[in-house]
Amino acid sequence: MAHLAVRQLTLSHFRSHKRAVIETDGRPIAIYGPNGAGKTNILEAISMLSPGRGLRRAKTAELARVPETVGWKVSAILESLGHTHELETSFTGDGSRTVLIDGKAAPQIALGRLARVVWLVPVMDRLWVEGADGRRRFLDRLAMSFEPSHGEQTLVYERSMRERNRMLKDGITDPSWYGAVESQMADAGAMIAQNRLQTIARISAAQAIATTSFPAASLTLVNADNSEIIETADQLRDAFADGRRRDMQAGRTLVGPHRDDLNAIYATKDVPAAQCSTGEQKALLVSLILSNARALAQDFGAAPIILLDEVGAHLDADRRAALYDEICALGAQAWMTGTGAELFDSLGNRAKYLMVDDGATSAIHPIP
Ligand SMILES: Nc1ncnc2c1ncn2[C@@H]1O[C@H](COP(=O)(O)OP(=O)(O)OP(=O)(O)O)[C@@H](O)[C@H]1O
Ligand SMILES: [Mg+2]
Structure with missing residues (x-):
């Protein structure tokens, strides 16, 4: 039952x-x-x-x-x-x-x-070969199942990032304008990164002890530019402040958890998910959903x-x-x-x- x-x-x-x-x-x-x-x-x-x-x-x-x-x-x-x-x-x-x-x-x-609630739908069959957006959303849905406040943090982060991006586009250079909004982004951003890392750790642990017919995936959180994942609010605050000039040229924020990506390797074959067969890619997704469910059954x-x-x-x-x-x-x-x-x-x-x-x-x- x-x-x-x-x-x-x-x-x-x-x-x-x-x-x-x-x-x-x-x-x-x-x-x-x-x-x-x-x-x-x-x-x-x-x-x-x-x-x-x-x-x-x-x-x-x-x-x-x-x-x-x-x-x-x-x-x-x-x-x-x-x-x-x-x-x-x-x-x-x-x-x-x-x-x-x-x-x-x-x-x-x-x-x-x-x-x-978590789900797999047919458009996700291409999750591993398409852009990072879909993988980030997938990971965030799993993270929300463990930590419901993750959804709130994501909303706060996105709202404050839109505000920062607007200031960048308007060419505002006065640092005092950026302080509060970047601070909000940094606090929410750090929570987001930590929730994602914890979710990956939790799912990996559940995979390791599961008896299952589905393939294990080695999961890591990576960054768009292969730079390190920033996990603390202080580091994020510094990264936003240091990046203002560059971001102003780009017209948007180039660092932060909105640039993170979920990387998966089909463990027993040591092959990146994107290079697996269509059926293997699907099996990896099913495997993650099942591991998520096992972990949640224990934790929740x-x-x-x-x-x-x-x-x-x-x-x-x-x-x-x-x-x-x-x-x-x-x-x-x-x-x-x-x-x-x-x-x-x-x-x-x-x-x-x-x-x-x-x-x-x-x-x-x-x-x-
Ligand atoms: N807002 C709407 N009002 C009325 N009908 C809608 C609306 N949105 C979608 N539909 C219709 O609902 C129908 C059923 O859609 P649904 O995607 O649930 O089908 P399905 O049973 O999953 O089919 P498939 O096997 O092709 O996936 C479609 O014909 C679609 O056009
Ligand atoms: Mg359908």
Whole structure:
């Protein structure tokens, strides 16, 4: 039985779903149906139970069902470590999305303390070969699962960096203008770097003791220019102050955690992730998600809610079976999608099945 799980999920005017209610029973959920039926939309709705933009990084307004565009709402009954919470997040057409926790207005960031959600989606299949942005976001999502305040630090850092960049572009040279904003960036930046390093250490430790069919990755946090990762606020403050002239020429900030990158090496072969086969790259991602879940189960008391969109893509039948076994052993509530039921054959009755067959009416059929 999962210790952290969505027990009931209700979507209102969310993407293709006019109204849908899904009940769960503690088992993982396997969702299948044809292209365009609304499977990923369900996972996206769950991702909105955590802070941020969700698994497609869509703008809040894009989630409103067309043609009505009356806004949207996702509500859930969440069970977390023996407590039950009512979560609700909605968008009414202007401003940002709002959050209610047990009926009380709460900041979005408060969701992160209750619903720890991580995901793998098909665009991440290219995570290792594309730019650092995606890898940084992936790492930050894992970091948030361990340390929910990581999301807050990231927001503070980005907000103050935008302010600094504006001053650089305006050609402001007076150091007194930079002091406060750089100090804020340095404090948040140091926390971000430390959270990321701790996350990597925690996941590496979990990998080292796990019995798993998935490949271990040697992980390091690296910097865009291969310079050292700056871990303390004082060092960051100095780096920002020293870099003003250079940054002014560039028109943006060139040092700091927004330039960090996650480096992974397929350990047993000693090959960088980017040079592995497509299936091996996917297996590395799955491996990190599973290690994250193992570590979180120990540290927090429950594995995170895991969203695996098109779980079968690039995984052969043996690896799929191994993944299902490991998810079940972890007691994690995984929400998985695939186009056909046969992708879940090896799961058998260890999952609850939902067949989604019509994008227009959002027909979701529980399979008994
Ligand atoms: N705001 C919206 N309003 C109404 N429909 C939308 C909205 N956004 C997306 N859709 C539609 O929702 C449908 C289902 O999308 P979804 O991505 O969930 O499909 P899927 O079942 O995951 O399909 P696939 O197997 O191709 O991944 C799509 O046809 C899409 O056009
Ligand atoms: Mg999909």
